[in-house]
Amino acid sequence: MKPEATGETGERSRTAPLDFLRLLHGHRRWVALAVLLTLGASALSLAQPLLVKQVIESTASGSSIGPALALLVVLFLAQALVQGLAQFVLARTGEGIVLGIRIGLIKHVLRLPMAVYDRHRIGDLISRTSTDSTTLRLLVAEGFTEAITGAIGLIGIVVLMVWLDWLMFLVVLGMVAIATVVVVSVLHGIEVASLLTQRATGAMTADLERALGAIRTVRASRAEQRETDRIAGGARSAYVGSVRMAKLDAVVAPAIQLAVKGSFVVVLLIGGMRVADRQGSIADLAAFLLYMIYLVEPIGMLFQSLSTMEQGVGAYRRVTEVLELPTEQDAVSAAGAPAAGPAGGGGRPRAPALEFRDVWFGYEPRRPVLRGVTFEAPEHSHVALIGSSGVGKSTVFALIERFYDPDRGHILFGGGDIREIGRAAHRARVGLVEQHAPVLYGTLRENLTYAVPDAGPEELDRVVELAHLTDLIDRLPEGLETDAGEHGMALSGGERQRIAIARALLARPRLLLLDEPTAHLDAVSEAALRRSMRETARECTLLVIAHRMSTIRAADLIVVLDAGRVVATGSHGELLDSSEHYRSLIRAQQTGDLRVPRAAGLKGGAG
Numbered sequence: 001m002k003p004e005a006t007g008e009t010g011e012r013s014r015t016a017p018l019d020f021l022r023l024l025h026g027h028r029r030w031v032a033l034a035v036l037l038t039l040g041a042s043a044l045s046l047a048q049p050l051l052v053k054q055v056i057e058s059t060a061s062g063s064s065i066g067p068a069l070a071l072l073v074v075l076f077l078a079q080a081l082v083q084g085l086a087q088f089v090l091a092r093t094g095e096g097i098v099l100g101i102r103i104g105l106i107k108h109v110l111r112l113p114m115a116v117y118d119r120h121r122i123g124d125l126i127s128r129t130s131t132d133s134t135t136l137r138l139l140v141a142e143g144f145t146e147a148i149t150g151a152i153g154l155i156g157i158v159v160l161m162v163w164l165d166w167l168m169f170l171v172v173l174g175m176v177a178i179a180t181v182v183v184v185s186v187l188h189g190i191e192v193a194s195l196l197t198q199r200a201t202g203a204m205t206a207d208l209e210r211a212l213g214a215i216r217t218v219r220a221s222r223a224e225q226r227e228t229d230r231i232a233g234g235a236r237s238a239y240v241g242s243v244r245m246a247k248l249d250a251v252v253a254p255a256i257q258l259a260v261k262g263s264f265v266v267v268l269l270i271g272g273m274r275v276a277d278r279q280g281s282i283a284d285l286a287a288f289l290l291y292m293i294y295l296v297e298p299i300g301m302l303f304q305s306l307s308t309m310e311q312g313v314g315a316y317r318r319v320t321e322v323l324e325l326p327t328e329q330d331a332v333s334a335a336g337a338p339a340a341g342p343a344g345g346g347g348r349p350r351a352p353a354l355e356f357r358d359v360w361f362g363y364e365p366r367r368p369v370l371r372g373v374t375f376e377a378p379e380h381s382h383v384a385l386i387g388s389s390g391v392g393k394s395t396v397f398a399l400i401e402r403f404y405d406p407d408r409g410h411i412l413f414g415g416g417d418i419r420e421i422g423r424a425a426h427r428a429r430v431g432l433v434e435q436h437a438p439v440l441y442g443t444l445r446e447n448l449t450y451a452v453p454d455a456g457p458e459e460l461d462r463v464v465e466l467a468h469l470t471d472l473i474d475r476l477p478e479g480l481e482t483d484a485g486e487h488g489m490a491l492s493g494g495e496r497q498r499i500a501i502a503r504a505l506l507a508r509p510r511l512l513l514l515d516e517p518t519a520h521l522d523a524v525s526e527a528a529l530r531r532s533m534r535e536t537a538r539e540c541t542l543l544v545i546a547h548r549m550s551t552i553r554a555a556d557l558i559v560v561l562d563a564g565r566v567v568a569t570g571s572h573g574e575l576l577d578s579s580e581h582y583r584s585l586i587r588a589q590q591t592g593d594l595r596v597p598r599a600a601g602l603k604g605g606a607g
């Protein structure tokens with residue numbers, strides 16, 4: 001994703017720990033249990049120096065040390081057990097949080113409005129769902145464990161140290177404050193480096209996806225090395241970011257160690273002098289020093305968790321940016337037109353299957369692609385949509401599927417505005433066969449039943465026959481269970497197209513949208529495809545983006561688009577008589593195909 005589009009800046013840098021707290025929503029019970037267990041483990045741990053103090057005092061006074069020693073052993077065991085349990089509960093909570101984020105991301109990424117996919121790189125969305133959520137997994141699991149365990153341990157130790165000797169505690173506090181200043185000063189640098197790393201990883205995944213998605217073009221253009229360099233550029237940037245992060249992170253642990261060990265020496269010095277002057281007892285000094293040793297761990301954990309969270313901030317921001325994108329709404333809009341009826345009154349016996357009424361639409365504001373498109377497709381008709389390349393034919397399909405909504409005008413389906421029912425319900429009535437007929441990785445059966453997973457064998461046989469796939473399936477060694485290969489590579493273009501037709505027909509759509517392949521099919525495949533189309537029209541209304549003369553002639557009605565407007569409609573014979581534009585398109589088709597650039601004189605004006 002482009003940084004400017006997603007606001008990936010360092011402005012919000014100081015909110016990391018608070019941001020992470022938001023993740024705890026919905027996991028409060030487990031967090032509460034983990035905090036309780038950690039409290040228990042800390043209490044068991046903190047009682048130990050006091051017992052040591054008692055053992056020393058008992059030895060000095062000559063009384064028995066057996067019970068205190070036995071209790072100490074019990075405390076060791078109990079602490080180990082409770083601490084292990086606490087750690088498990090914390091780690092499990094972290095994993096639960098990450099699972100929730102991943103499922104949320106997957107759901108979200110598949111439900112974004114089409115315009116978002118147009119703007120963003122798919123590889124980057126994949127990277128956010130996989131790499132970023134994996135980074136977040138480590139950081140949430142580690143960060144939480146360290147922060148909670150560290151904070152609870154620290155509070156307990158501080159209370160006991162103040163109680164034992166508040167003056168000495170002030171010495172320790174001064175040293176730790178110096179370490180805090182050092183650690184906080186590197187945290188921002190860690191966050192910036194983390195963002196750099198995650199962004200570079202996203203760019204690397206997107207570039208890799210670009211290259212693998214067009215691997216044949218890459219090979220044919222002998223561009224392997226250029227692509228390797230480009231993708232490696234992302235990998236190198238990620239390396240630079242990670243090394244910078246490691247460098248800064250390496251300051252954190254030694255700073256804390258130095259502070260605590262420095263305090264240890266000072267406390268030993270002052271405490272030793274006080275014992276020599278008989279102003280303090282050895283037992284108190286020993287207990288205080290033990291707490292100091294214990295102090296290293298929680299302080300280290302706390303600071304480390306801050307550093308860990310800053311490292312996770314990059315991944316967290318990139319993940320939340322996706323989660324904050326609005327998803328496609330299935331809600332019914334109030335923008336529907338009144339039920340169909342001709343402008344002059346006098347209701348029609350039957351509304352057309354599909355009707356475009358003065359439809360305006362642009363992918364960008366002020367650049368309309370469709371400029372007042374109006375046409376009708378009667379029930380069970382076979383309608384061909386034709387026009388030169390870029391006039392807006394695929395855009396008409398995209399609007400019918402409600403991948404986008406018109407800026408103005410209405411699209412009516414069986415007389416009702418398509419915005420009057422939810423997108424999913426509307427899409428169930430429409431079948432779409434794209435020009436490149438995507439076949440998904442999996443078996444032929446999985447591909448055919450993709451829209452209707454529970455289709456019965458009779459239904460499947462019906463569409464296999466309709467799409468003239470019987471021969472292909474009989475020929476394949478494993479029949480319907482044969483793998484189609486990645487992107488259906490194990491199939492020919494015509495076979496992929498017919499599989500896509502069968503897949504669409506299985507859902508018994510009322511309207512089938514078919515973008516005819518432009519690549520030349522052999523005569524047998526073309527005839528099979530044409531028969532499929534003819535038979536399909538018996539089942540439903542068929543709207544075809546037609547490139548081939550044979551398909552155009554076969555249509556009951558031809559809609560000619562130019563510069564986003566319908567310039568003529570009628571049958572082949574009628575249009576030959578009435579439309580110069582149609583005749584010029586047919587001439588172009590006879591010398592090549594319809595996908596020639598528009599003739600200059602036929603261009604429409606702006607707006």
Ligand SMILES: Nc1ncnc2c1ncn2[C@@H]1O[C@H](COP(=O)(O)OP(=O)(O)OP(=O)(O)O)[C@@H](O)[C@H]1O
Nearest residue numbers: 118363369387388389390391392393394395396595
């Ligand atoms: N997702 C998009 N974002 C922005 N502009 C787009 C998008 N899709 C298409 N366009 C633009 O809209 C115009 C119409 O495109 P469309 O794909 O509908 O034409 P078409 O008639 O189907 O062309 P072809 O026969 O070459 O497939 C073109 O100028 C194209 O550049």
